[in-house]
Amino acid sequence: MPSYSPRMELHGPTLTLRYATPDDAPALFELGSDREVTRFFSWGPYVRIEEPVAYIIGLADRRERGEQLDLLIVHRDDGPIGVVGLAELSRRDRRAVIGTWLGRRWWGSGANLEVKALVAHLAFAHLGLERLGAYADIENGRSQAALERLGFVREGLLRRWHRHGSAAHDVYVYGLLREEEWETSPLAMVPAELQGEPPASFVIEADQLA
Secondary structure: OOOOOOOEEEEOOEEEEEEOOOHHHHHHHHOOOOOOOOOOOOOOOOOOOOOHHHHHHHHHHHOOOOOOOEEEEEOOOOEEEEEEEEEEOOOOOOOOEEEEEEEEOOOOOOOHHHHHHHHHHHHHHHHHOOOOEEEEEEEOOOHHHHHHHHHOOEEEEEEEEEOOEEEEEEEEEEEEEEEOOOOHHHHHHOOOEEOOOOHHOOOOOOHHHO
16 A cells, blocks of 8 residues: 655645645545536546545555656645646656646635745756646636746647547647746745655656756
């Protein structure tokens, strides 16, 4: 059985990012059962509690394999409010893609800025990455505007890139570079503290940076 102990946490002014445990499944079910929240996702909405349970149980193995580093977003007063993660890791190219979803109540609350700031701090200051990518559906203007406000640069269009159910969607691809953009972006201004150790599968060692 995988271990669910919180071996790593990221702390910001109002949010903590940590590994999800099976005890978090009811909160994720409530958040992810909203059709508006999952409108542009490859999954959802949740219809059975077994769905978030299975998702959480599978996270440790995907983390160990370097495939997916998902973290629960926990508000200091309200508890779990969403999920953020890194995927599509390329150790050779020192890049990964960030994805975030929040319960509808926290849209426009400023939580997205803090979440992205914490993950960018992890990626650039601790994992050795040089680029964070992101995708936004061409119909999801809210996501596009949010990324651009935070300093992500729209780089192009990927046609029929993302499938939700039977429909294939075009997406815009965005990028945030460590030196050229992150260091002068609003994200770098947000206080961030790492506790514990990030998973070795996502860390680029010093000898790999040469």
